[in-house]
Amino acid sequence: MTAGLIAVVALTLVFDYTNGFHDASNAIASAVSTRALTLRTALVLAAVMNLAGALLSTGVASTVAKGIIDVPAGPDALAVVFSALAGAVGWNLVTWYFGLPSSSSHSLVGGMVGAALVAAGTVHWGGIVEKVLIPMVASPLLGFVLGYLAMTAALWLLQRANPHRTGRVFRRCQIGSAAALALGHGLQDAQKGMGVIALALVVTGRQASFEIPLWATLACAGALSLGTCSGGLRIMRTLGRRVFPLDPPHGFVAESVASSVLYVTAFAAKAPISTTHVITAGIMGVGATRRLSAVRWGTARDIVLGWLLTFPAAAAVSAAVCFVATTVR
Template identity: 45%
Template sequence: MPDLTGMLLVTVVLALLFDFSNGWHDCANAVATVVSTRVMSPLAAVMWAGVLNVAGAFFSTAVAKMIGGGIVFPEAITSVVVAAALAGAILWNLVTLILGLPTSSSHALIGALVGSAAAHGGWSVVQFKGLRAVLEAMIFSPLFGFLMGLLIMVAVSWSFFKVPRGVAQKVFSRLQLLSASFMAFSHGANDAQKAMGIITLALVASGQQTSSDVPTWVVVSCALAMGAGTMIGGRRIMRTLGMHIVKLEPVHGFAAETGAASVLLFAAHFGLPVSTTHTITSSILGVGATKRLSAVRWGVTTKILSAWIFTMPGAGILGALVYAILSSFV
């Protein structure tokens, strides 16, 4: 473990706080459906999700490497830039948590990183090729989430067409435990790596290491921070995501979680830091759309979409403002 002093120490602490807030903020992504369908109690669900978040964080470091070396040029920034990005993202998470909006921690972090880096060295420090790949993945992942949720729900409906409703309810109450576990694991596999990448970026920017390889101590600390945040949970967001978009039953929860988790794990394998919130929400919408379009509560959905649109620019502005404040003192 390197000698962590000064701004680098502040950056590492902020990164772990961000991971903690990510777990807290995105707790609903993994457990909202299983709670809203009453398959598990809220307490049991968040504890189980926290454990699986930690396990998922060890799946890969491909996303961390993309965050750490593929969005901004590490040699062109400083620890102050990284600290400002983290502070901006955490502030955005806190605001949306208070408002009960399931916005994207991924969008917040990347937006704040680009904002603080551009404030430091102009747009030349941004790797637009890598940023474009990330933005494309963030745009397409909700679409794939919607389609996966819809297709899985259609396949399940055809397969269980002649099965008595009571029997199907019992089957999917059990299957949803597996799909919720899959979702929690994939959440850790994708989201925990973002803070890992930020810490690695800070280590490279400060000269503590020369590559974007993620140290073991970073993987372990970020995994534990996210798991702890998930266990505490964000119940207000859970209510919005799991109960206010579409009325769910165990079969719907199974289809939504399985569809979203498949997209997230695929993205994590290829190093694409997509939004867990976007993916599970769109998967829930896809499942709801198989019932009828009126089953989806579009008023709540429109409110969530509005928050998504403003997340990256809003967090980017916060990142730039925090950088301006920090740089005046450092």
């Protein structure tokens, strides 16, 4: 490999690592906050399931590799890919520092668009609308509605059950739902890095197709899992406590709904949706069944603001990096 390609692969793994510790809270925040799992056990479980999920499919990776941008051929091709990753990593670190559960997926897509615009590359706006923007809006709405409906049904079915016994049963069930959500996170988020590596291999002529090599799958899955092991306590507090104070039944339903949405979009639509958006919306949905005021809408507003800023902020950072990289030699 050339030095430039090695740098892109290395930064991709850094992105996956930051994705792991940034989004580790997605799968385990509710299980830890309800004491279904200890923090250490939850992190190990999430890391293992992230690794397993990354090996299940490459559909989302193909969308990222060839459905977002076309990188112009020439000496600046790798600079474009590197700049896209720089924007995504930068935004991940900013939102992690402030404890905001933003989307690593959309920061990467925003970074790719920003870099391509500066380098006069082709942006597939139709693909972005179909595979990114529509799912970006639809998936959290679906998570909220399904969370509300599923929790309403659960409350109706359990209205005469003993609350303490129900709590114990759902606390055990949360181990399974947290594992399912972590599997969905690996299925979705590890593939973004794989797609970037495939794109870098194609623009450098190392391979002719956007096929995902096995070493890239294993490397991205490993980096995501290592990042997950390092945890994300800042964001975990936001999801597990500040949006809505979860109990085991609410946590189980939110996780089950979110993981279902992740599986459908990954296998059926092959769309790179945000695990963060879906689980946060699911938590809001189950919380709204208690009463609307039970959801801390001020915190929810801050999260939504972070969502809206993610795409343009990552694009701006990557555009600036790409401008410097392609003009200063």
